[in-house]
Amino acid sequence: MSYGADAKPQMGFFTDTSLCIGCKACEVACKEWNQVPESMQGFTGMSYDNTIDLGADTWRHVAFVEQSGPEGMRWLMSSDVCKHCAHAACLDVCPTGALFRTEFGTVVVQEDICNGCGYCVPACPFGVIDKREDDGRVWKCTLCYDRLKDDKEPACAQACPTNSIQFGELGDLRDRAAERLEELTAAGQENAQLYLHDTGDGIGGAHAFFLLLDEPEVYGLPPDPIDTTRDLGTIWAAAGAAALALGAGIAAAFAGGRS
Amino acid sequence: MTDYYGRPVIKEPVWTPEIPAYFFTGGLAGASAGLAYLAERTDNDVLARRAWAVALGGIAVSPALLISDLGVPSRFLNMLRMFKVTSPMSVGSWILSASGATTSVAAANALTGLFPGMAAVAKPAAALLGLPLSSYTGALIANTSVPVWHEARVSLPMLFAGGAAASAGAAATVMTPVGDAAPARRLALMGAAAELIATNVMEQKLGGLAEPYHEGPSGTLARTAKALTAVGGLAIGGWGHRRRSAAVVGGVALLAGALAERFAVFRAGFESAKDPRFTVGPQRERVDAGRGRGASQTAAA
Numbered sequence: 001m002s003y004g005a006d007a008k009p010q011m012g013f014f015t016d017t018s019l020c021i022g023c024k025a026c027e028v029a030c031k032e033w034n035q036v037p038e039s040m041q042g043f044t045g046m047s048y049d050n051t052i053d054l055g056a057d058t059w060r061h062v063a064f065v066e067q068s069g070p071e072g073m074r075w076l077m078s079s080d081v082c083k084h085c086a087h088a089a090c091l092d093v094c095p096t097g098a099l100f101r102t103e104f105g106t107v108v109v110q111e112d113i114c115n116g117c118g119y120c121v122p123a124c125p126f127g128v129i130d131k132r133e134d135d136g137r138v139w140k141c142t143l144c145y146d147r148l149k150d151d152k153e154p155a156c157a158q159a160c161p162t163n164s165i166q167f168g169e170l171g172d173l174r175d176r177a178a179e180r181l182e183e184l185t186a187a188g189q190e191n192a193q194l195y196l197h198d199t200g201d202g203i204g205g206a207h208a209f210f211l212l213l214d215e216p217e218v219y220g221l222p223p224d225p226i227d228t229t230r231d232l233g234t235i236w237a238a239a240g241a242a243a244l245a246l247g248a249g250i251a252a253a254f255a256g257g258r259s
Numbered sequence: 260m261t262d263y264y265g266r267p268v269i270k271e272p273v274w275t276p277e278i279p280a281y282f283f284t285g286g287l288a289g290a291s292a293g294l295a296y297l298a299e300r301t302d303n304d305v306l307a308r309r310a311w312a313v314a315l316g317g318i319a320v321s322p323a324l325l326i327s328d329l330g331v332p333s334r335f336l337n338m339l340r341m342f343k344v345t346s347p348m349s350v351g352s353w354i355l356s357a358s359g360a361t362t363s364v365a366a367a368n369a370l371t372g373l374f375p376g377m378a379a380v381a382k383p384a385a386a387l388l389g390l391p392l393s394s395y396t397g398a399l400i401a402n403t404s405v406p407v408w409h410e411a412r413v414s415l416p417m418l419f420a421g422g423a424a425a426s427a428g429a430a431a432t433v434m435t436p437v438g439d440a441a442p443a444r445r446l447a448l449m450g451a452a453a454e455l456i457a458t459n460v461m462e463q464k465l466g467g468l469a470e471p472y473h474e475g476p477s478g479t480l481a482r483t484a485k486a487l488t489a490v491g492g493l494a495i496g497g498w499g500h501r502r503r504s505a506a507v508v509g510g511v512a513l514l515a516g517a518l519a520e521r522f523a524v525f526r527a528g529f530e531s532a533k534d535p536r537f538t539v540g541p542q543r544e545r546v547d548a549g550r551g552r553g554a555s556q557t558a559a560a
Contacts, residue, residue, distance in 0.1 A: 046264045050502060053266060063263060070427040095349035096337040112437040115337045116330015118273040119348050122532060136330025185558035193555040201554040208309040216555055217539045220263030224542035228402050228409055229345050235398045235412045239347075242394035242416035247387075249424050249453070250293040253446040254301055 010105040011148060012207035013157065014173040015079055017219075018184055018192070019164035021079035022048060026060040029159035031143065034059065037132070046136045053220070054080055059141040060156050063219050078212065079165055079220050081156070082107070082128045082141035083196055087227040090120035090129050090140075105170070106143040106207055114138055118245040125203065125225035143148030143207065170207060177211055189213055195221065202226030260540055268538040269404050271529050274328060279525035281324040282396045283518045285355065285431060286423030287318025289389030292362050294427050294446055295369065296386035305439040306431060314385070315366035318359050325355075347399040351392075358392050361385035393423035400528065406468050406538060408524075409533035414461035415524070421457050424450025425488065426517040432495060435512035435531050437503050444499050444506070447513055451492035454520060455485060468537055472523065472529035480523035487516030523540045 003195035030036065039057040044050050047064035054061045065076035084106045091099040091107050098113035099120060109129075110182040120129050129140040144154035152158075157167035166173060177194055184192040191214050202225050216223045262268075295310030326335045339356065343349040361381040368378030397416030400408045408415065428447025432440050458481075461467040472481045494509030531537045545551035 028352050044264075047267075055270075065263070072497055089404065092343075092345040093348065093350060093541075095341075095343060095346045096334075097341045097343070098337070113334075113340070114331070115334035117338070118328075118330065119346065119399075119403075122272040122405050122408075122528070125269060125404040127267060130270055131273045131330055138330075165506055171384060181558050182558075191557070193557045195555050197554060198554075201552060203554075212555070215261065216269075217261045217535075217543065218263065220266055220268060220535075220539055222268050223555065224546050224553045225404075228404055231409070231412055232345060232402065235401050235416075236344075236346070238401070238413045239391065239394045239398035239416040240274060242397065242420035243390035245417065245453075246290060246292065246393055246420040248392050249449045250290065250297060250446060251450065253294070253428070253442040254297050256441065256445060 003021045006103055008103040010170040010207070011143070011168070012084065012105070012170045012173055012209070013081060013143070014166045014167065014168070014177050014209060014211070015081070015153070016164050016177070016180060016211045017076065017078040018180075018189070018211060018213055020062070020077040020161045021162055021164075022062055022064055022075070023161060024051075024062050025159040025161060026052060026079050026156035026165055027058070027062060029155040030060045030141075033147070033155035036139075054082070054126075054128045054140075055130040056139040059139075065214075065218055066199055067204070067214075076213055076218065077158075078210065079156070080207050080219070080221070082143070083126055083203065083209070084141075084207030085227065085232070086199060086206065088203070089123040089125060089227045089229060092227065092229040093119045093123045095119060102145055104144065104145075104146075104148050106148075108145050109138055109140060111137055111139075123228055125222055125227070131158055173209075177209065178259070180211055184211070184213075191215070202230065260536060260543065261365070262270070262535040262539060267533045268527070268535050269532050271532045272403075272405070272527075276522070276525075277324040277328040279521040280518075282419060282521040282525075283422070283426065284317045284320045284324065285396060286517070287417055287426045288314045288321060288362065289358065289392035290423040290427030290446070291317060291430065292358070292365065292385040292389035292438065294431055294443060295365070296382050297452070298442060299369070299382065301442075306435050306443060309434040310427070310431045310443070311366040311369040313427065314362050314389070318355075318362045321355060322359065327390040347395055347402050351395045351399060354388055354392050354395060358385060358388040360387060363390050394420040403528075404538075405528045405532045406541065407465060407471055407527050410465055410468055410541075413460045414457050414464065418454060418457035418461060418520070418524070421450050421453030422517040422520055425454050425491075425513050426450070429491065429495070429510040429513035429517075432499060432506050433514075437500060437506060440506065441500070444495050448492055448496050449509065451488050451513055451516070454488055454517065458485065458520065459495055468531065468541065470537075471527035475530060477523055477526035477530050480519055480526055484516050484519035484523050487512045487519060493518055
């Protein structure tokens with residue numbers, strides 16, 4: 001997708017989970033600004049996580065992990081969000097063009113186009129996008145497309161009190177993340193790792209990437225996500241071969257005559 | 260393997276049972292058009308008329324099933340807003356539209372004699388379009404993150420094409436007098452064999468990921484489908500050429516088997532999506548084995 005003269009700098013989030021204090025201000029700010037409907041009210045027993053996951057009505061989700069080790073207990077907290085993949089499966093499989101790539105490189109659903117076919121839902125390797133039951137359409141984080149157009153930062157990043165959620169130009173964020181990783185590793189955080197930081201991964205890198213303190217699956221994130229359309233060549237070849245085989249089979253059925 | 264409170268990593272599909280029902284009716288219509296066309300070309304009008312009627316029935320029900328599954332059914336025409344090769348659903352919408360138009364004209368001509376000029380073009384077109392119509396649905400579900408579908412991407416289109424052949428042959432075998440039904444019986448048998456072989460190859464290749472085909476409700480569906488297909492094939496292969504009753508029983512069993520197989524594949528996808536073992540397990544294995552680069556980097560040593 002090229003925007004020519006209208007092209008904008010590529011924008012994104014760097015979520016430094018080592019700074020997250022689990023206050024959920026991001027969740028609240030997102031709900032408020034984007035007028036996201038009420039989600040589950042109640043207690044899950046999953047530590048302080050009563051949001052459960054990302055979905056049609058939860059566009060930021062703070063995960064809480066309680067780990068105990070030889071030095072006692074530690075908290076891992078991480079504010080998860082749509083990754084705005086460089087190779088976005090949801091966008092690739094959308095038959096209507098409702099999902100599109102913005103001039104900032106982010107991935108947004110046009111709600112006046114979406115017909116609720118639901119193809120994007122199982123296509124997403126992160127389980128982000130989902131259908132809103134009473135509405136029939138799919139919804140997810142827009143990376144505050146409306147605010148970006150007005151030169152403002154997304155609501156979650158603005159609300160984050162510790163700067164765990166950092167918004168900016170993708171190149172700057174990547175450099176900053178690499179420096180932070182060095183710092184933390186030097187300070188003894190051996191499992192510190194950058195997640196979706198590298199454009200060579202299965203989704204071509206993300207516009208929302210993370211610094212994690214443990215393996216991705218600990219936070220409910222897939223360790224090696226791929227954009228399903230990476231295998232599109234194989235998939236179409238198999239469908240073509242099957243169609244030809246069916247044609248050959250039908251023809252062969254007439255080879256033996258009428259009775 | 261680690262997970263986050265046992266929560267799924269990917270979302271379960273939001274599709275309703277109309278979708279596997281369409282996989283069945285679309286395949287039935289597609290393969291029936293080919294059967295009807297060649298029956299007509301070989302002067303077997305008794306078979307041709309019946310197969311065109313089945314194709315018409317299947318192609319008429321299919322869009323209704325698909326539209327009723329949409330979250331916003333009134334926006335169904337947005338499916339033809341663009342043509343996207345990265346979206347098998349987009350490509351399929353165009354195939355289904357063209358199949359619907361050509362099959363309707365072809366069947367109308369075969370049954371009433373109307374539109375002879377248009378039918379001369381529509382009949383071979385319907386027969387050809389029916390082939391991808393039968394197999395693209397396998398590509399559609401393979402092009403997702405659902406492990407039991409994506410990792411079966413080579414087998415699924417063949418499985419669905421086999422099911423299409425079996426059901427088209429079976430429907431025509433049920434409806435056609437034994438003396439005129441030989442090509443339909445042969446198609447039914449070839450389709451049933453292809454369906455059973457493709458299912459087994461798929462399960463073998465999936466290895467541990469195939470668990471939903473062996474356990475729980477989707478496992479029951481999968482076993483039912485295989486049994487029905489095997490019984491139907493035996494009845495038609497053994498006695499279908501002599502006794503109409505065997506042809507009818509066998510045909511109905513094959514149709515039910517093909518339908519059950521689509522539901523088995525559909526339900527297996529849900530089971531596969533909701534258990535993080537199937538998502539995280541293989542990904543972690545390929546990273547640890549150096550077959551996948553993974554999405555994380557630690558600091559350079």
